[in-house]
Amino acid sequence: MQTTLEKTLLKVDVVSVNVWLGDETAAGLEELVSGERYSKELADSVAEIAIRSRDAFIRVEFLRNVNLGQFLDGADDNLKRTLKAGVITEADYEMISAGMPVWYSFLEERGIRDGDVMRYRIRGDTLRTQFLSVEGELLMDQTDVGPERRRSVLGSYFVRKSDFREGLIKSLFGEGE
Numbered sequence: 577m578q579t580t581l582e583k584t585l586l587k588v589d590v591v592s593v594n595v596w597l598g599d600e601t602a603a604g605l606e607e608l609v610s611g612e613r614y615s616k617e618l619a620d621s622v623a624e625i626a627i628r629s630r631d632a633f634i635r636v637e638f639l640r641n642v643n644l645g646q647f648l649d650g651a652d653d654n655l656k657r658t659l660k661a662g663v664i665t666e667a668d669y670e671m672i673s674a675g676m677p678v679w680y681s682f683l684e685e686r687g688i689r690d691g692d693v694m695r696y697r698i699r700g701d702t703l704r705t706q707f708l709s710v711e712g713e714l715l716m717d718q719t720d721v722g723p724e725r726r727r728s729v730l731g732s733y734f735v736r737k738s739d740f741r742e743g744l745i746k747s748l749f750g751e752g753e
Contacts, residue, residue, distance in 0.1 A: 579743025580639070589639040593740055595733060598631025605748065614749040622745050623734040627663060632730060634696040642688040648676055654738050658731030668724035679705075682715055698726050 577595040582588060597605065604625055612618055626632075652673055659669040691710030696703060703725035707716035733740045 577744040577747045579740055579747060581739050581743070590642065591639060592637045593733070593744065594635045595626070595744055596633045597626060597629045601625060601629040601631065609748050612749070614746050614751055619741070619745045620736075622748065623736075623741060626734045627727065627730045629730060630698065630700050630726065632696070632698040632726075634698075634729065634733070636694040636696075638688050638690060638692045638694075640690050644677075644680060644683045644687060647683070647688055648680065650739070651676060651732070654732035654735075654740075655728060657735050657737050658728055661731065661735040663727050663731035663735060664724050668728065672724070672728050679716070679718060680707075682707075696729050698729065701726055703729060 577597075578593065580592045581590050583590045596602075605622060608621060608625065609618065655664075655669060655673060658664050659666065664672075689710050693708045693710075695706045695708070697706075698704075701721055701723045703720045705716065705718045705720070706714060709715055732738060733744060735741065
């Protein structure tokens with residue numbers, strides 16, 4: 577699945593997101609959407625399957641410079657949607673929301689630059705997060721374990737009203753945003 581997030585009135589591309597789900601999940605999604613057209617009801621089913629995936633790779637490429645505050649605000653907005661959807665608990669939300677400024681503190685002065693890449697690799701309940709500079713330098717390589725880690729990341733991309741959900745799911749149907 578692939579989507580590009582546009583923000584602001586000027587329709588500026590901010591990030592490009594690619595999501596690959598493991599073979600078992602992908603086969604289930606393929607069976608679900610084969611021969612179908614996009615609908616809100618079908619999108620709910622796709623999202624539910626994607627959020628439960630225990631094998632995923634997500635690649636986020638930043639398409640413009642973003643300061644740390646903007647990034648954290650956007651990430652927290654999607655995390656709140658994940659909480660509201662019941663995908664994570666209040667305690668999970670508090671822990672992850674409080675941790676993000678610490679985990680990404682290396683971006684305080686540098687910021688995020690056009691061409692930087694963030695990667696998430698989910699295997700079971702293990703989440704590996706990597707942040708690579710546009711020059712290819714590994715700036716972050718963090719591994720966290722717990723079902724809330726997997727659910728928080730996948731939920732942020734697939735819960736209702738997520739910035740990414742509609743574009744990602746429509747891409748399964750060969751539709752643009």
